Amino acid sequence: xxxxxxxxxxxxxxxxxxxxxxxxxxxxxxxxxxxxxxxxxxxxxxxxxxxxxxxxxxxxxxxxxxxxxxxxxxxxxxxxxxxxxxxxxxxxxxxxxxxxxxxxxxxxxxxxxxxxxxxxxxxxxxxxxxxxxxxxxxxxxxxxxxxxxxxxxxxxxxxxxxxxxxxxxxxxxxxxxxxxxxxxxxxxxxxxxxxxxxxxxxxxxxxxxxxxxxxxxxxxxxxxxxxxxxxxxxxxxxxxxxxxxxxxxxxxxxxxxxx
Numbered sequence: 385x386x387x388x389x390x391x392x393x394x395x396x397x398x399x400x401x402x403x404x405x406x407x408x409x410x411x412x413x414x415x416x417x418x419x420x421x422x423x424x425x426x427x428x429x430x431x432x433x434x435x436x437x438x439x440x441x442x443x444x445x446x447x448x449x450x451x452x453x454x455x456x457x458x459x460x461x462x463x464x465x466x467x468x469x470x471x472x473x474x475x476x477x478x479x480x481x482x483x484x485x486x487x488x489x490x491x492x493x494x495x496x497x498x499x500x501x502x503x504x505x506x507x508x509x510x511x512x513x514x515x516x517x518x519x520x521x522x523x524x525x526x527x528x529x530x531x532x533x534x535x536x537x538x539x540x541x542x543x544x545x546x547x548x549x550x551x552x553x554x555x556x557x558x559x560x561x562x563x564x565x566x567x568x569x570x571x572x573x574x575x576x577x578x579x580x581x582x583x584x585x586x587x588x589x590x591x592x593x594x595x596x597x598x599x600x601x602x603x604x605x606x607x608x609x610x611x612x613x614x615x616x617x618x619x620x621x622x623x624x625x626x627x628x629x630x631x632x633x634x635x636x637x638x639x640x641x642x643x
Contacts, residue, residue, distance in 0.1 A: 406550060409583045412465055416458065416579035418570075420469035422480050429459075429466040430481035436461045438491045440585030442578050443500040446562040454503045455565055457482070460582040467579060471566060478508045486510050493585040495519050495540040518543060518585065521592035528599060544584050547591040606633050 419426050433439060440460040445452050455471040468477050478486075486492065487510060494500065496519045497512065504510035522538045544550050564574060610630045611622045622630075 409587070410580060412460070412463075413576055413579035413583050416465035416467050416575060418467045418469065418575055420472045422473070422476050426468075426477075426480065429464075429468075430485065432464065433459055433461055433466065433485055434481075434488070434490070436490060438493065438586055438589070439485075440493045440582045440589075441500075442581035442585065443494070444565055444578055445499045445503055446565050448562070448566065451507075452499055452503050453507070454500060456570070456578055458578045458582040459485075460579075460585065465579040465582055467575060469568075469570070472568065475508060478510055483508070483510050487513050489514050491516055493518060493589040495543065495581075495585065495588075496537065516589050516593075518588050518592055521589070521596055522547075525592065525595050528596075540581060540584075540588075543588055543592075547588055547595075548584065550584070603633055606630055 417425065417429060419429060442458040442460075443454055444456040444458075445454050447453075453471070455469075457468045457470055457477075459466050459468070468482065470477055486504065491514050492512065493516050494512075495517065497515050497517045501512050501515075504512060518540070519537050522543055523533055526538075527533045538546070564571070607630065610632070611619050614622060
């Protein structure tokens with residue numbers, strides 16, 4: 385069992401959110417814009433996404449025949465969630481704007497980018513750029529806390545519960561039944577679960593980044609005060625040993641409290 389799930393980062397580590405904040409994200413997912421043809425709505429969505437600096441991307445990748453296929457991309461921005469039906473749109477979706485978005489310097493927040501990256505590259509000649517993978521972020525945090533990487537990855541559902549403190553009865557999550565996802569028209573409940581995954585990604589990224597960089601900031605604060613706050617004699621000793629790592633820094637690492 386992942387030690388993070390057992391409570392290693394409970395308490396102060398969890399970002400508590402109000403019911404109103406949950407409601408805002410869920411409401412955004414409920415009003416997602418579903419796009420299954422190249423039209424004015426498609427162009428409006430592409431232009432809106434290109435104005436963002438950070439976006440959340442939830443991809444539904446399923447096993448069809450002998451291959452994995454991307455069949456739905458849900459992209460969240462501050463005010464909307466746009467869902468691109470890749471099963472229907474095919475290459476046209478990427479030729480008309482999605483490729484330029486996915487290869488741009490806009491930061492894409494994705495949970496477990498492995499299959500998506502491979503599928504996009506091999507079938508649609510898309511090379512994802514500037515990705516923040518929240519699954520990787522969780523593993524790095526656990527490594528810092530426990531001294532080693534976990535054996536198993538943490539699902540998006542688990543990460544949302546752990547880092548955002550979102551009660552699991554408030555949200556729904558993707559179902560893995562391939563037949564459900566390739567059936568058209570796609571059911572409203574499946575659209576909603578995919579959109580909901582997307583809207584939680586950017587808040588999740590912010591929380592994970594804060595935890596990942598907290599050790600860096602603590603280390604910088606130690607460097608700032610090491611000589612500044614020392615008595616004159618001790619300060620002189622520090623200046624003569626400027627090539628050594630400060631003892632307080634080493635103790636912080638050893639104690640495993642740097643996050």
